[in-house]
Amino acid sequence: xxxxxxxxxxxxxxxxxxxxxxxxxxxxxxxxxxxxxxxxxxxxxxxxxxxxxxxxxxxxxxxxxxxxxxxxxxxxxxxxxxxxxxxxxxxxxxxxxxxxxxxxxxxxxxxxxxxxxxxxxxxxx
Amino acid sequence: xxxxxxxxxxxxxxxxxxxxxxxxxxxxxxxxxxxxxxxxxxxxxxxxxxxxxxxxxxxxxxxxxxxxxxxxxxxxxxxxxxxxxxxxxxxxxxxxxxxxxxxxxxxxxxxxxxxxxxxxxxxxxxxxxxxxxxxxxxxxxxxxxxxxxxxxxxxxxxxxxxxxxxxxxxxxxxxxxxxxxxxxxxxxxxxxxxx
Numbered sequence: 001x002x003x004x005x006x007x008x009x010x011x012x013x014x015x016x017x018x019x020x021x022x023x024x025x026x027x028x029x030x031x032x033x034x035x036x037x038x039x040x041x042x043x044x045x046x047x048x049x050x051x052x053x054x055x056x057x058x059x060x061x062x063x064x065x066x067x068x069x070x071x072x073x074x075x076x077x078x079x080x081x082x083x084x085x086x087x088x089x090x091x092x093x094x095x096x097x098x099x100x101x102x103x104x105x106x107x108x109x110x111x112x113x114x115x116x117x118x119x120x121x122x123x124x125x
Numbered sequence: 126x127x128x129x130x131x132x133x134x135x136x137x138x139x140x141x142x143x144x145x146x147x148x149x150x151x152x153x154x155x156x157x158x159x160x161x162x163x164x165x166x167x168x169x170x171x172x173x174x175x176x177x178x179x180x181x182x183x184x185x186x187x188x189x190x191x192x193x194x195x196x197x198x199x200x201x202x203x204x205x206x207x208x209x210x211x212x213x214x215x216x217x218x219x220x221x222x223x224x225x226x227x228x229x230x231x232x233x234x235x236x237x238x239x240x241x242x243x244x245x246x247x248x249x250x251x252x253x254x255x256x257x258x259x260x261x262x263x264x265x266x267x268x269x270x271x272x273x274x275x276x277x278x279x280x281x282x283x284x285x286x287x288x289x290x291x292x293x294x295x296x297x298x299x300x301x302x303x304x305x306x307x308x309x310x311x312x313x314x315x316x317x318x319x320x
Contacts, residue, residue, distance in 0.1 A: 036210050036224075037167065037196075038139035041228050068137055070208060072196055076165035081191065083170050101136045109230065114205070115311035118140060118230070121201025125159075125296075 147243025160197025
């Protein structure tokens, strides 16, 4: 390999690939939670001030999650991979700034109440 | 499991429906027609587990792949949010489907009568997995029209699988497809065993 320790040789850096890792400071797993694409998150408590030591991406998530949003939606609006959002959500959950829900892989698919609610909701669209 | 510590705000229950079908069958069109926002796109970096048929370099134990998925949201009152995910079309991304299909209410398979064979893999997949599904025949202009029974025969569908005509561009029509799926899924899953 040529020039990997040459600080001026930076042409291999693809910002599209690097950005997610910079945002999470290289972390690929959230500190807490196993959020899947449809795990819902909601901001709780008063919005943190500028001295809270949060990154801009954290603050954008808090702003987005004034209404419940899924991991997939947050990822789409911030234009970051879902895995990155999981890490950031884990931080916010740790600091009690968001309430989050683990995937309901245990969503009760035998619950008639759920089916009725979904049918009623679809019919009234 | 809900992780509320200091407060207990109510989080809606998220429900997932998959929209599958061949490339160009109208998956993203349907997602957009019935969702409350334009289709969104998310990227998931996934680990390719045990697929590797074209991977002769066993040096790497795992490969990661970035897969883009289009999806939409339908808010159903304050208790439920429905998410529609278009399944990634390329066959080499099939391992993603397991993650998507896990915990889903069911799937819509969009069929294009000009390329019916394109939905064979989806039918096989959901049958094997036991995921409830309906087949929606997207009526493209200029496409050959078939009786639904002919499509059923061609796809070798179980008689219990609903099959319906639709226009994936139309909200009303796409909504009817979703209603058919929810009813079908309820019939399969909510009936007491043995009845």
